[in-house]
Amino acid sequence: MIDPHSRRPLTADTPHSVSDGERRWPVLDGIPYLRVGRGELVERALTALDDGRVRDAAAILLADNDDWWDQPPPPPQVLAEAYDAAADPRTTLRDAVTALGLGRVGDYFLHRDHDPSGLAVTALVATHPPAGRPVVDLACGAGHLLRRLVREPGETGGATGIDIVFAKLWLARRFVLPAEGGVDLVCADLRAPWPLAPDGDRWVCCHDTLYFLDDPGDVLHRAVELAGPGGAVLAGHCHNAEHPLGAAGHPLTTDEWAGLLPGALTYPEEELTDAALQGRRARPVVGTELERTEAVALAFDHVAALPQPALLDPSPGATLRPNPLYRDGVREWPNPRWAAEYGARAAVYLPETLPTDLSDDRAARRRVLVELPERW
Structure with a gap:
């Protein structure tokens, strides 16, 4: 891994940062934050991490988004709580995308x-x-x-x-x-x-x-x-x-x-x-x-x-579950935008009601049964 500015190798200078010898970047949960043009954010995250305020650093980094996103981030306290909640095995991907305020992008990731x-x-x-x-x-x-x-x-x-x-x-x-x-x-x-x-x-x-x-x-x-x-x-x-x-x-x-x-x-x-x-x-x-x-x-x-x-096909040894687009056995699109973009084509392979007469292989091919992350 190299610094996007200097093109010199990056190495760990603390457990929560990497450096090319001059410039430092924050690292949270093993993910280096190397986004250029975010100097003020980088400094705030590094200061929080250097002070041992991991939750504050998480709130800073989790609030950042791309230039196309048109929604404000949740308050810092909500983001810090979402970061803490991930350590609880009962917290799911659905919980997390909701807490992070990802809206339609969250629905995209879920499906x-x-x-x-x-x-x-x-x-x-x-x-x-x-x-x-x-x-x-x-x-x-x-x-x-x-x-x-x-x-x-x-x-x-x-x-x-x-x-x-x-x-x-x-x-x-x-x-x-x-x-x-x-x-x-x-x-x-x-x-x-x-x-x-x-x-x-x-x-x-x-x-x-x-x-x-x-x-x-x-x-x-x-x-x-x-x-x-x-x-x-x-x-x-x-x-x-x-x-x-x-x-x-x-x-x-x-x-x-x-x-x-x-x-x-x-x-x-x-x-x-x-x-x-x-x-x-x-x-x-x-x-x-x-x-x-x-x-x-x-x-x-x-x-x-x-x-x-x-x-x-599903990965080796995968456990298959009913597609979460079925709720109480009835197909339901996550939101109107998803329906407008994907609904017509998804309806070709996902019938309106959850079928009971398909073999596991055929149901998996049609994505009636799917492989989901363990904490979906």
Whole structure:
């Protein structure tokens, strides 16, 4: 890990901070906060940690959010209490996203693994898997993809998740990722220099994020550099400017997205979702079929790793539970915005009432039964 300013290695100078020898950064629950442009926040968090006021530091870091978020953070005392509550095994991911005031983003995290775009990412990754290479998940959110990858034996050669929002990484560490660890989490801004340097071959991904950025081409260019000569770069859910549902953020046409990652295979999101539901390898397309998609996915792999069908299924030994989108046996979308974005496509594989006549394998394929974090 390197300092985003000096590009010098970062090492621990106290149990709660890292330094390049001149500049210090706070570390909470093993997550370094390296977000540039937040100097005053960094100093306040470091002061609290140096004074032993961990709850105060947690409230400072958990209140920080990205530039797109339009809701005020909860009061510091509420955030401090949410931090304390995570130590209680009875506290769930649902409790935490509510306490952190994450609203619709919290609903997104609660249902990420079984919404249509989440299924699309699953199919993209199964078609172009890490195959033992170190994984770097850019804008990893609450760590859902990282969880699945590290739970598949031999699939990764180590894993790192980077996100601009500390609270999302904290949710990953406390509620989503396996208790045995195996994933490094770092809070950093993709628009600034990254805390990683090219060093060997990596499998690098960035899903459901590039359309938020003013210069997605720069992120993809640096991802290719980070991946190295034997690596791979995947980018899922890139909004199509020519589709009515793809207008959010800074969308591009599918041709424009493809032009940002020369040589990449291109997939319509709908094809990827169908591939996940049907348990098959996704088929890349070009031309008019691609132009009609809501969002396009890109995949470039120097070594063309063989597909890994096991990644389409629950992780080995997983306990399956009824999809939480069913309440008292009836399908219910989390909120109107979720329904508008995902409802029509989710209704294709989730019937209105919880079925009782499906085999476990078929129910898992249709996401009627799902694998959830233990403290969901």
